[in-house]
Amino acid sequence: MADPRVTGAARYAEDVQLPGMLHARIVRSPYAHARVLSVDASAAGEDVVVLAPDDVRGLRRYGCQIKDQAVLALDRARFAGDPVAAVAAATPQLARAAADLVEVAYEELEAIFDPVEAAEPDAPLVHDTAAISDNDAAYFDLRPQSGTNICHRFRIRHGDPETGFDEADVIVDETFQTAGAQHVHMEPHAALARWEDGRLELWTGTQTPFNLREDLAGIFGIAPEEIRIHCPPMGGAFGAKTFVRIEAIVAALARKANRPVRCVLERSEEWLTLNRHPAVIRVKVGARADGTLVAKRVWCWADTGGYADCGPGVAQKMGFAAPGPYRIPHVWVDSRAVYTNLAPNGAFRGYGQMQCVWSSELAMDLLAERLGLDALEFRLRNVLREGDRYCTGEEMHDVHFADCLEAAARGIGWHDDARGKGLAVVMKGMQTPSRAGIAIERDGDRFVVRCATAEMGQGARRAISLLAADLLGVDVARVRFPDPDTHLVPYDTRTTSSRSTYVMGLALERAVGDLREHGERGYGEIEIPGGLDPDTGQGVASHHWHQAAAGAEVRVDEETGKVEVVRLHAAVYAGRVVNRAGAELQNEGSMIMGLGTALLERIDHADGHITNANLSDYEIPSFADVPPLTHDLLEREGGEIHGLGETALPPVPAAVGNAVASLGLRVRELPISAEAVLAAVDEREGVRA
């Protein structure tokens, strides 16, 4: 049987239909910050079901980490695009026409768009309070700073940097920036909801079925078991299909309409739904003349937009990876998730790591240059090795940063001539703590896997099926892995952070053992402990670390500012490879997405309005943008499985940035624009003159 993805038989959430279903359209605030005075839907027509603020005032607030969101903006719209009403009609065209007839009166309020300004004590507040969520996505201690826009503060306190900087012969102190970006999963967000006897049934592309179920149960005041979520495969997600996106609005509309309601977002609405955190990161790092690192301080401002979503988690992971995989005796980090009046920012492939790698790895090259050291040698002198303790206090095991760096350097011919070339290394945490359950059922001479891991193109279903077949000693064709359905699959934390193949693999070993013992059904569960104190950053940040390095070679046209990547190589520690073709695809896809981040992708704003919310003005890499691109999967006999969904992305922009910097062109902001390159040419020539 041919793969449904090549025959046209594949079905995604947007393809699911129910008889009598209505089509939804969201009415959005045109202001970045405004009081919502009134919503008048009297012109929308009798055949249209309208969801207005008064319909949802009695429902509870939600949020995966901070409960700061209502189903509709009740009294205040907090970004341009914030849903203030929604309509459902017989066709998408009728719904669109009806939405245009909903009259909303606003009173514009002062808005704030810069995360550094927004973190100041006198900034206008986006939210008055920050209630910590009871969703288990709020898995760490949150530290909202009362009376400010900081919805989480994370710190590392290891040693005393001031003492350390006193020992330094050279100190670099620079501030870097990264732009907001859109996931541009090809399949838009789509959800279909139906109520029956007070129970909610939902079809939606989601990476987080159990977190979603928990938040919806809270909103509607029903038990989680009264909600059934079906998860068709996704046409790409990259972090965007996490937690509650459009599901609460669709479910509230369906309840009011007493009919099934479906919503499929228009492309432009994706930029209003979830993006990647823009960040400002200041790095101060010092070394002795012999190239030994002595101290580092990092300050991160992660702009989480009008609602926190998982921004606190992003700021924490950005913070705990910001020191980089180096031995540094004195490290302090201060990372904050900050509300602004931009569209919400949340999970995005790389989860805060790209931003801190960009900043820290550019600072490393600056330091190497001032010390007169080769950037590779400088890194290898300081890199974490087996058994070292990271600044969180955790002992590092299965450590391969040096191998990754050396492989990346080889891949771009670093040793022949390092000019026009750059390197960068990443340490990426995996969701810690977390829990995963999986069941195997016998079905004649076949086996059915019951597993909440969502398929979004990353190949998880294939990898887990291969692992199951291997453990069961049968051909993979005899293993069936149906779409996750929360009524049928055991609990799992979520399909994020490149954790699923590893943790489900461990749970599977137990499930297959249990099946052997009990015959018809086997269940296995794995619980991964750990976590950090948010005030000191001490504890276990990651059960194991994803490790990679990238090398880039560039050509820069100093007349036009155009940067051309002529060679790109990544080396990723894979431990044990389960599905080779899938592993290669994940590396290649991550690298190509990283190139988009490096050179193309930036969400532009004017007064808080996104001005490039379409695929013509917002460019993602096409065939024409892919340079000669190679990669290594570093394997180790008996090694743990390392998820590969993200690791090759974060080091790519920094490798490109360092390659540009090797030509004397200092660019501090992503993406690397022609304007910034031309300014860097002027800066370099100015210094010489």
Add this chain to the structure above:
Amino acid sequence: MKVSCTVNGDAVELEATPDEALLDVLRRQLDLRSVRPTCGIGVCGACTALVDGEPVSTCLLLAPLAEGREITTVEGLGGDHPLQRAFVESRAFQCGYCTPGMILSAKRLLEENPSPSAHEIADFLSGNLCRCGCYLKIVDAVTRAAA
């Protein structure tokens, strides 16, 4: 209004309003789900169908303009077309959302140029976007199908 055309070899009569895109009509009336709404402005290629053999963004083609034309979607290739086999053998997809459009554009390329170079493949397919970033393996698949 009624639009008479051929879809995947069958003569059909489509019911469409004058302002409706062929994309929506193919999906709604014929349940051809392989033409996929994505960018809505003809730049991503996920809604590609062959119209008289040429790859066309059906999100931009008004349905009435399909009158008398021959339309092919990936469902019309049957499942055992050399390109479909090559995409599977080369593992040239991840989420699969853009794959039908890729295959149809590649079909036209191979009719024009039966043994394209990697550069020619990339150039011809640059109007089809793949966010999963399967580009290297897609070039490999098209090369394999051409062999």
